[in-house]
Amino acid sequence: MKRIGKFFCAIGFLFPLLVLGAGSAYGQVSVKASVSETTIYSGERVSLSIEVSGDFNNVSRPDLPEFGNGLRLLSNNPSTSRSFQYINGKSSTSYTYSYYLVAQNKGEYQIPAASITIDGQTYQTDPIKVKIIDRNESAQSSGSDTPDIFLRLDVSDEQPVTGQQIVTDVVLFFRDGLEVNSYQPVPGWKAEGFWKEELQNTSRPQATSTVINGIRYRKARLLQFSLFPTKTGELEISPYKIIVSVRSARSRDDALSSFFGGLGNNQRQVELSSDPVSVDVQSLPPAENSDYLGAVGNFDISRDISTNSATVGQSIEITTRFNGTGNVPLISKPEYQLPDGLEVYDPQENSNLNRRNNKISGSKSFTDVIIARSPGSYTIPEKMVSYFSPEQNKYITKTLPALNFEVNENADAVAASNTPSALPVSPVMGLASWTTPTSSNFLSNWWFWVGILLPIIVIGVGYWQKSFIQKMNTDKAFARSQKASAKASKRLDEAISLSEDGHIKEAYNMLQKALTGFISDRLTLPEAGLDNADYVQALEDHNVDENLVKNVRMLLDKCASISYAPDTTHAYLKSHVGLAQSTLDKLKKVL
Amino acid sequence: MAILCRKTILLLIIFVGCSALSHAQQSPQAIFDNANEKLEAGNYQQAISLYKNLEAENTVSGALYLNLGISYQRIDSLGKAKYYFMKAASFEETSGKAKQALKFVESQFSRQSAVLPKLPWDVATAWLQDNIGAENLLIAGIILLNIGVLIFVAHWFLSWHPRYLRLSGLIVIGLSALIIVTSFYTRYVSERYSKAVMVTQKVPVLEKPQQEASLISQAFEGYTFTVDHYRSKSKPGWSYVRMSNGLYGWIPNSEILIL
Incomplete structure (x- = not known):
């Protein structure tokens, strides 16, 4: 939506919104244009709706643009509908103007923006693209074996990397003339080679129109899953099965009429199975260092310490948090180089998944519990951690800053500790005799070779001398x-x-x-x-x-x-x- | 003004250079004394840091290892204390104190490991390595070999009991060969196997060098292992160890200190 008007008018409109703060919804007006079909047969009638909603007083009739060769306006007089809502002390009104257009020539067209004046302000709708096809040509090109209803798995990426989130939609397609009353997934669907999570959708499935191979279908996304490949190679997402209850439809003009349309006498149950989908999972590029933690997605990583001043024996918590979108549960704990003198306990792990907004997001935290055994200043050095970003196709490395903390003597503990358990050895404080350890190979010592060769020479010379004497005799x-x-x-x-x-x-x-x-x-x-x-x-x-x-x-x-x-x-x-x-x-x- | 400025810069460079040189030339004893002062003052972390600098420079002594062990004992890092006391025990001047300290540290561990007696041959090899040394053994073998050869050669020229000379020469040569082979074996064993001490609190000993491999046993701070370097070589970051109770398994290198 674009708003047209004088600059000062706009300031005048925005200022109350800024002042009101929380009540920013007050006074907002939205104008939307929509068509009942975006792919239309030539000669077919299609409705264009312009909906004005919000809090306003006066609204003019929309000023329609020229539709060109592709579409023809049937009547300049729209049918109107009006609704009024009053929620939490705020009122809102909705006006809908409906026009009928007739598709004339095949091709791709754009319905230009319509303008409408509301309380003296002029608003414009967004242009809408439509495609007009020839009914006869479509009928010839489509085979007679085209099913009336079928199920399909749509994946967001067919060449993901290991660990990357791919969203898989379970989409139901059904021809005009059918109404889907209900559906029931067949349990036991497995996606071998993937870790899967079902996404939550608050709204009921909405049927929209589409044309496949020249045949008009209505399609509705029934379910949505997030799949995370756990290995590389050609992986197959096995067929998804549902049982749907269908019957003949009454009308196709209403988007909701063909979905959950109610019960009828000719109702039947059909088991549908999608085709398997192959996904070519790429391996992650080799990590340059050992800081990679198995995280693939987009994350915000932080580390903090529960206290900067503790006493001996007091537990200190170092919490590392990962927030973002991706394979949150598969993130492994970063290993920190802890200074000596700290007692380390088993780390705690917490994760919180959000399955809404068409993706898996959430947070995961690792809490290292440490206890200092002696007083002093401790520093946990900074740590580099990496995750792989599929969007940027590279590892993103973040540096967690060093953590410093002081540990003071615990007065109670000092009193409680007894001397009998003291080490019975005192340190050496005087002069020490220093050596530099060397490791030498036997075979690299000269004396070894002399010691081995000398007896051989002695034997040789002795034998020669012995033979000489013997011959002389x-x-x-x-x-x-x-x-x-x-x-x-x-x-x-x-x-x-x-x-x-x-x-x-x-x-x-x-x-x-x-x-x-x-x-x-x-x-x-x-x-x-x-x-x-x-x-x-x-x-x-x-x-x-x-x-x-x-x-x-x-x-x-x-x-x-x-x-x-x-x-x-x-x-x-x-x-x-x-x-x-x-x-x-x-x-x-x-x- | 420019000349004065130049002179000042020159003096500054000389001063910085000299001070850097004097620092670089600080003797091991001076660093050791400094570390000892920190230890006496209770600054254990700083003392350990200085002692470790000496160790990193490959300038060592029994006193250094003993004091390192004491520093670690003071901060209650008993695994590392045990490791350094074991090192100090191999030096004659600190052997007695180190063994006494080792006995104390061993008694402080909350978990003690069962000890399977070693095979007699292993005991003999360890004794030779610890008390004589492979190199000394080799020197003795070579000297004996030369003596044996001289005796054997003498029987060709001397008319005094040549038969006995020949026999005794051959016996001495055979004995020297045995000693030389033993020295090589002792060196091989000492190079292939090393003692190691566990310095973290608890770690699983695994059947394979993988975190998800099946568990052999749990190891605790202060446990002593025998590391097989030959087998460990193929798996960086992991050590193939024999526990003192006779079990074998893999353990991450970060959990142990190898003597």
């Missing part, structure tokens, strides 16, 4: 070969000693023994009975370097011919010993 050739170098060195030393003592010939003899002994020991040659050529030949057979063989041959020749060189000196021998030493070192590497 049992294998003569091996022993000769191993001792050859030391024996040769000893003989060379002896040769120098003999030379120093002036025994040059013996010294050269010893030098020869050193060379031949080394070669025979290394090559496992007989210890005696070989001449110098045999040793040289043996070296050549073992592919010893030619220069080395040459040196050996030269040294052996020198040793053999020393008897013919009476002027040989110690220095000369020493040079030969030096050459023999280097030759033996080289031979050691190749033999």
